[in-house]
Amino acid sequence: MQLLVGGLFVLLLIIVLGTLLVRARIDAAVGHLTTVEQPAQTSVSALTRSYVDQNSNVWIFLISGDPAFRRAYLASQADAAEYTRRLRGQVGADPTVARLLDEVEATAAAWRARFVEPNITARLSSPGARLPDPVTNRRDYDALRTRLTALDARVDQLTADRIAQVDADRLAANWLWIGVLLFAVVVAGATVFVLRRSLTRPLDTLTRQVRAVARGDLDRPVEPVGPPDLVLVADAVETMRARILKQTRQVAVSQQQFARYEEGQRIAEGLHRRVVQRLFAMELSLQSLADRYPPTAAALSATIDDIDRTIQEIRSVISGLAPREPRHGGVRQRVLEVVADSERALGFAPRVQFGGTIDEAVTDEVAEELVPALRETLDNLAANTRPDRVEVSLEVDDRAVLLRVTEHGPVIPSQPSGAERTLASARQRAERLGGTLAVSTVPDTGTTIDWRIPVPRTGLTAAWRGPLSRARQPAATGAGDPWTGLVAGTAGGGHARSALPGAGKGEGAGARREHPPPVVGLTLQNTNTLTAEGPEIKIKPVGTRRVFSGGGAQ
Numbered sequence: 001m002q003l004l005v006g007g008l009f010v011l012l013l014i015i016v017l018g019t020l021l022v023r024a025r026i027d028a029a030v031g032h033l034t035t036v037e038q039p040a041q042t043s044v045s046a047l048t049r050s051y052v053d054q055n056s057n058v059w060i061f062l063i064s065g066d067p068a069f070r071r072a073y074l075a076s077q078a079d080a081a082e083y084t085r086r087l088r089g090q091v092g093a094d095p096t097v098a099r100l101l102d103e104v105e106a107t108a109a110a111w112r113a114r115f116v117e118p119n120i121t122a123r124l125s126s127p128g129a130r131l132p133d134p135v136t137n138r139r140d141y142d143a144l145r146t147r148l149t150a151l152d153a154r155v156d157q158l159t160a161d162r163i164a165q166v167d168a169d170r171l172a173a174n175w176l177w178i179g180v181l182l183f184a185v186v187v188a189g190a191t192v193f194v195l196r197r198s199l200t201r202p203l204d205t206l207t208r209q210v211r212a213v214a215r216g217d218l219d220r221p222v223e224p225v226g227p228p229d230l231v232l233v234a235d236a237v238e239t240m241r242a243r244i245l246k247q248t249r250q251v252a253v254s255q256q257q258f259a260r261y262e263e264g265q266r267i268a269e270g271l272h273r274r275v276v277q278r279l280f281a282m283e284l285s286l287q288s289l290a291d292r293y294p295p296t297a298a299a300l301s302a303t304i305d306d307i308d309r310t311i312q313e314i315r316s317v318i319s320g321l322a323p324r325e326p327r328h329g330g331v332r333q334r335v336l337e338v339v340a341d342s343e344r345a346l347g348f349a350p351r352v353q354f355g356g357t358i359d360e361a362v363t364d365e366v367a368e369e370l371v372p373a374l375r376e377t378l379d380n381l382a383a384n385t386r387p388d389r390v391e392v393s394l395e396v397d398d399r400a401v402l403l404r405v406t407e408h409g410p411v412i413p414s415q416p417s418g419a420e421r422t423l424a425s426a427r428q429r430a431e432r433l434g435g436t437l438a439v440s441t442v443p444d445t446g447t448t449i450d451w452r453i454p455v456p457r458t459g460l461t462a463a464w465r466g467p468l469s470r471a472r473q474p475a476a477t478g479a480g481d482p483w484t485g486l487v488a489g490t491a492g493g494g495h496a497r498s499a500l501p502g503a504g505k506g507e508g509a510g511a512r513r514e515h516p517p518p519v520v521g522l523t524l525q526n527t528n529t530l531t532a533e534g535p536e537i538k539i540k541p542v543g544t545r546r547v548f549s550g551g552g553a554q
Helices: 002-064 065-089 095-125 135-216 228-292 294-321 330-347 365-386 418-432 460-471 481-489
Strands: 351-355 390-396 401-409 434-444 446-454 522-523 531-532 538-542 545-548
Touching: 002 065, 002 135, 065 095, 065 135, 095 135, 095 481, 135 228, 228 294, 228 401, 330 351, 330 365, 365 390, 365 401, 365 418, 365 446, 418 434, 418 446
Parallel strands: 351 390
Antiparallel strands: 390 401, 401 446, 434 446, 522 531, 531 538, 538 545
């Protein structure tokens, strides 16, 4: 469109300039014709007439001797001189006219010298003198007439040339106008074609693209071409298409995540029902066996520990599979991203292990210090020690959040350095939250860095201990209830093992670690059944001791 407007403007400018030039040329030619050539023709005619009057007045004076004709002759001679001067000013620039004027003046001077002046003098001195020979006058006067005729012909030629120039200029102007009109017709046709292409075609293209998007072809972009109004509409449709496409993809991702959540929940429930409970029952059976047969306790202890670790690992897997909405920004994912970022600097991928419900238990405040501390520690190892292998574990229980980084390779330098400053920064982050940072080094083996933050004891273990503490009271169980000693870890010299939530360290000589399940209530009943809101733990007597024989809690 801009090119079209520019072309029309240039065309109009050319037409105006051409018209002005041709008109100026025509006006100049006509003006020269009316002010030069035509007045020159008049002057030549007057010059010729003045010489004819001179000849006539001379003959009449010679015949009659009347002084009036002599004066008329002198007046005609003055007129001839004036017209000659005018002709020199009008067309004297032409070489031929200038030459012919010189010849006319020379011939007239010769005619007057040989015929007119002598005869006038003779007539004045002798009134009765004989008339001169007409042949002499005719010869000189005819020569003068010949020069005047040539002069008149040359001025007529100049006039004809000027008229021809005016006609040629007018013809050129006519052809110019014809050409301009033809060009205008061509431009008008081209304008219609270009306007159709610049307006109708972009509109048709936009219509096709919008219809395609409306039919569901969201991957087809809408091109913003054409006039500004169409570009505005195209931009709006393109923005709408991009937004719909983004929302559609988000819906697809949400559906995939929901499907993964459902599948994770199914797998987690299956692991809990079929694996964890059986392992839990197996561990309780082995603990009961070790209690009944003390000589086997040492041999069974390692197996019980392995079962404990296996249960913890399976619970960590269940925690990762369980569908949830992370409340604190996905600490697990952020830790994985930091570890992945360190792979290039370390030259290998560190091993990562999680324990407990990371995303639920780690608060925003802890996460904002934990993630930078991990990044600084890994950068420290990459820059200062160049380890052969690095292990990262993040574990959460009801007492603390523990971030442990173990490197296998050269030990961390003890002198102040960039590594020490980095560890000092990580230590400050832990201390701000009331935690600690401990570095333990084993020669020729490597270094372990423990970043520990305590958490309030309001977790799951406390939820179990309330009912258990109430279970110890005689009002709840009776003064002679045999289960009170078992729960307290003192019945018959026996002790509570890891199967009993709330049986903390120091409760009995053989007390082991706790495994707090995610339940919200627990009651101890006289029906010899330990019931929770979740899986059920049944207790039945075997001889003089009480042995757990049922499945565990999640």
